[in-house]
Amino acid sequence: MGSSGVSFEVDGLRCAATVYRPDRVHAPVGCVVMGHGLSLTREDGIPGYGGRFAAARIAALAFDYRHWGGSEGDPRRRFSLRRQLEDWRAAVAFARGLDGVDPTRIAVWGMSLGGGHALTVAASDPGITAVVALVPMTDGLAATLKPAPPRVTMRIIGRAMRETITRRPARVPVAGVEGSFAVLAASEALPGFERLAGENGWHNEVTSAGLFALGGYRPARQAAHIEAPVLLQLGERDAMVPLRAIENTRRRAPHAQLLRYPIDHFGCFWPEQFDTVCSDEVEFLRRHVRAAGA
Numbered sequence: 001m002g003s004s005g006v007s008f009e010v011d012g013l014r015c016a017a018t019v020y021r022p023d024r025v026h027a028p029v030g031c032v033v034m035g036h037g038l039s040l041t042r043e044d045g046i047p048g049y050g051g052r053f054a055a056a057r058i059a060a061l062a063f064d065y066r067h068w069g070g071s072e073g074d075p076r077r078r079f080s081l082r083r084q085l086e087d088w089r090a091a092v093a094f095a096r097g098l099d100g101v102d103p104t105r106i107a108v109w110g111m112s113l114g115g116g117h118a119l120t121v122a123a124s125d126p127g128i129t130a131v132v133a134l135v136p137m138t139d140g141l142a143a144t145l146k147p148a149p150p151r152v153t154m155r156i157i158g159r160a161m162r163e164t165i166t167r168r169p170a171r172v173p174v175a176g177v178e179g180s181f182a183v184l185a186a187s188e189a190l191p192g193f194e195r196l197a198g199e200n201g202w203h204n205e206v207t208s209a210g211l212f213a214l215g216g217y218r219p220a221r222q223a224a225h226i227e228a229p230v231l232l233q234l235g236e237r238d239a240m241v242p243l244r245a246i247e248n249t250r251r252r253a254p255h256a257q258l259l260r261y262p263i264d265h266f267g268c269f270w271p272e273q274f275d276t277v278c279s280d281e282v283e284f285l286r287r288h289v290r291a292a293g294a
Helices: 046-055 081-096 113-124 140-144 150-166 189-200 209-216 219-225 243-252 271-288
Strands: 002-010 013-021 029-035 059-063 101-111 128-134 230-235 256-261
Touching: 002 046, 002 081, 013 046, 013 081, 029 046, 029 081, 029 113, 046 059, 046 271, 059 081, 081 101, 081 113, 081 209, 101 113, 101 271, 113 128, 113 219, 128 271, 140 209, 140 243, 150 209, 219 243, 230 243, 230 271, 243 256, 256 271
Parallel strands: 029 059, 029 101, 101 128, 128 230, 230 256
Antiparallel strands: 002 013, 013 059
16 A cells, blocks of 8 residues: 555636545556545545555545645635635546546545535545445534624624625634634544644635635535435544434435544544544445455
8 A cells, every 4th residue: 555645727726636546456456536625635634544544454544624734825724615615526537537546436425524524525426435424514504503702703704704794714713613703613622633633834814705615614405415425424433513413315315324423523543542443434335436456
């Protein structure tokens, strides 16, 4: 098994990516395209999963969104649903053209907001052969309806309006404790981000104007159009995404299964549960992505 850095372009900007390749294979293999959640990069917990997929003789392509991580784009840490979905589709197209990859065996894997993106992309691409949505954000409306102190909501809206009017970045904190001024205010939010991504230069900030679109972003509503098998992985102690929305996604997707774990939003990366969560994904991908005899 080995990994290498690659890149692809979207609208003239380079997206940085890492390819994880299995050893000792003599025919094209399936490939899992991997994208992360809000403010995270391909270096944050993903290598453990990508390495395990490659060991199971399935390639993986993990990428950074434009404006994040090793990818190009200014201003830095810009959030845009539209751009991130464009990056996903470009990553899928790039994976289909990789040497040694079977373009008819492409899966998508996303964590948190990336899980919602994976579902959205699969709903519009009948060529996707499997979907893994790990602690996914599947309903932005349900997430934004979660009670928050009015002063916090107004501050975020104020920043977003200022950015929209001035066209200059007005950033807000990504994570904070419950009731604090942050996009994701939950008990596990700030400790989880810091533990997972702190050593990789994580910044607790995101541009604000694009956040307006989150309330209308509802991947669960598109799940009925997904032709591929879907694995939904829910953390029973997750306070950062609406759990009922994940259950609703299971009911809407024609070929979905839902697995539950005694974890919070970031528990899928910690040693106590990583092996269980990842092994379930490997078993799922072996059935739906790995070529016979690979």
